[in-house]
Amino acid sequence: MVSCRGTVGRVAWILIVLCAVATFVGQTAVAESAPGTEQVREVYFGETEEDACQPGRKQFWLDELRSLHVCIVWAGLSGTYAAQLKFMSPDGNVYQAMTLAFVTAAAPASVATLEVEGRHHEVKRAGWGNKGGNLLVAALPVAGTYISQHNLAGEWKIEIALDGRTVDQESFVLRERKER
């Protein structure tokens, strides 16, 4: 069993398959917090999963980036949720949307999967953040993808939604080297 313990500024153990222990599927989100009290406390970016939850970087060289790791620090959550991350490319179009089902670090796992828009998503356990925050890390592949193949450099935006309700928007910058 892998520990899900951690803090902001340390390794974030998130999206760990082994933390999901429940057995039945097809349930909707089981949230114990009052609607409207959830919030995104911070959003961090990193080149690796290990450094994703460290504050500071928002700009990356496109040709050096293998994957962009996005760390979302949630506050006011307890239970099982579906987070939706919508990545908007610099031209304003929806590049990709991803759904991450997770159970907060302190909550008991009650379901193995969540059904969102007809598809079952494996519920993974969020990492521990400081001040009771929950850490959720997502990875956006970059190397060899549309992003590097088509030089989609510039300011990207991420819309973050929880159970279908948009709760935050952040941005990061992918920079292209003019000469190699």
Next chain:
Amino acid sequence: MILLNTSAMKNISCLLIVVAALVFLPSQARAADIAFVAAASAGAASGTLTINKPTGTLQNHVMIASIGVRPNTATITPPSGWTLVQRVDNANATASSLAVYYKVAGASEGASYAWTFSTSAGSAGGIQTFSGVDTITPIDVESGQNTASSLTHASPSVTTKVARAMIVTSYSFASAATWTPPSGMTEGFDVASIAVPNVAGQSTEGAYVLQAAAGATGAKTATASNDADVGNTHILALRPPAGIAFVAAASAGAASGTLTLTINKPTGTLQNHVMIASIGVRPNTATITPPSGWTLVQRVDNANATASSLAVYYKVAGASEGASYAWTFNTSTGSAGGIQTFSGVETTAPIEAEDGQNTASSLTHATPSVTTTTARTMIVTSYSFATAATWTPPSGMTEGFDVASGAIASTGQSTEGSYVVQTTPGATGAKTATASNDADVANTHILALAASRQWNYATAAASLSPPALDPWSNLVLSGSNDNKLHGMYDADGAAAISPFATGGPIQARPAVLPAAYSSTGLNITYVTSQDGFVYAINTSTGAQVWKSTVPGSSQLQGGANVWIQAFTPSFLICGTNKDVVFVGTYNTGSTSANKIYALNGHNANVTTTGGGNCTSTTVVPGGVLWTYTGGTPNPNMDISASTPFVDLENYIWVTSRSAGGTSQPSVWKLNASNGTLASGTSTWNLGDVDASPTPGADGNVVYVGTNAGTLKAIRVSDGTVFTHTPASGSGAIKGMPWPLWYDAVGSGGETIIFTRSTTVHSVNFNGSTFSANWTKTLTGTPTLSAPVDDGANHLYVGGSDGKVHQIDANTGNNEKTVPTTAISGTMGDPTFNWDQSRLHVGGTDGHIYTFTTPF
């Protein structure tokens, strides 16, 4: 042996497409009519009315919802995405309302739709789904009305503007009843809010019928079973996808001795409309000089008594056209002509078929028959004879113009133009027009205008990979960052299968096999997803055939290469003789331990015999036949973002990154039979490579484009590497190096095209030496996609300027761009459709676009 790698083996793909063109049916013969798909309905005694999505509703289908509610004062809130067509309120006793909505089905629709009301004493409604509707402007015409208390309720009559419209009617009244649809119409649904019969409640009826010709529908009357009451009715006409349409015509005549015939530009003629001019002149010996920009289709001369000529021309209207056009003659004893303008015509090759002939002295004059090969062509006929007469157009055709050189008389010249849409391909039959007076000899002509084949299809996220073609099913297949594989008919972009959902973005071109060549016996495609799995999907049904058992958490970025066992049945892979799928992994967490898999591509178990890296077991569909793993004892293997390629000697070529340096390999050569490294030179340290390996024309070299921007040619016989370092440009080589397998530049080698960040390059390779032909930066310096060519000296690349650029392969000059108005985003890697001379390309806006080539 022959293999199919739709990303890397252009030659094989082309071969199969050619085979398809030769062996299989023409790909454009799909029925064009609007068709009813299904309906669903529901009633609610009070509160929200929830109606299921009709079964079989696919993207680009059009749904019509008819919602009846009482009382008439209720506010109605439709579900997201529905557009109100009209609400009809009947405020009389037992007041109620009927609201009609439409929605073009998107890529991802929910299972049901809910209408909410501020108050409801009963609601009943239904949704009818139709395919083949114009998704841009679905409704041609519509109207609604109140009806008096009765069991019979009539809709208004509307006059359709287009042929083959689908008439959809709705009826609702404040009783719970069943309905009988109008005579000649089919009931789509019939629903009540409470049990029938009941004087209370609400009931609603939906019906439809295809109306062949444009014109008045007449009132459509439906009949309720019980409890006469007041009601509301509505009628609308769904229009077929925008095809060719007549815009306007103009004509003129000129008397004997007048050597210029000037015809006004038809009113409403716009850029890219196609004008057809029919010019009649006597005598037949007159020379005819057309205005600038007009192309002669055919001139028909009748040298018999009262000799005359008919000359037919076309012109694609430009951005700036003059007010009129003048034809001049060296002699004339009378001329008469007209111009008919049409919209929605294929502008690069407008005329699909044409023919003309002399006709004997008569009042009736027939054209030849021509045979069309595509759907929805516009048949345009011309008639001219040496008499000033009026004309009656052929039966079933509409007269565009009818003009004489002067007053009706036995002298002079008169000309007739007419048109009709021919829905399905085939012989037009002769078209006979009739003159009013003074039988004479004549000339006739017929032509078929091809419908524009440009369309686009929406996915829900960026889609930049080159679409795949399935010419055996007339499909375009494209993955998208919305995690789905989309299949659309190549003729008009209508959804052909329900989008197939995977667990991650699909960023590589799917590999496609026809049933005739696949060991599965199915039309099948193999799709790689960033969720780490390969999916085998039946392209006829959209159903999953299998999902790979590996690699799972190691994502897949590059495409699949498919071994087609039918072409080389004697060659075995791990002792098996079924199709095999090769993929390389994209585990960004490792620069050393990525893998190459050979998967059972068949739809049944196979038994492997071991040896090399082969398993020795029973392997399920999508299971592993062999695995090559980077790292000790093998060289480290970084991520592979490309599609493998299998050469004529049964070796698999794979490219990968190399941890950012040259200390580990980035090009790999493995034995297809068992997954071991090939003997001799089997790896090359060329630095990071994301581009797919590409074979040369004769298979003697493999081209590799590096992320540093150099082009490598690896001689297969001994592994020697030849390098071309571009003198200018920056960035990695995109997609794959693109050899031109016709001699575009000259003898002495083959020409390879490649793109870097903002530059297009052409180089020659003669087996040992590269020489640069040209390097170009395109207008506006857009960032570029990988290139393709059309076999006719044109290259195509997508750009960050939202356009696709057509480039002269000989010079690199940017010839043209499409679309006229750039998309809001970046165009991706294009695919050339040899079967139909069209280009398919996706964009960051999520749309898949199709353009006719050359632009």
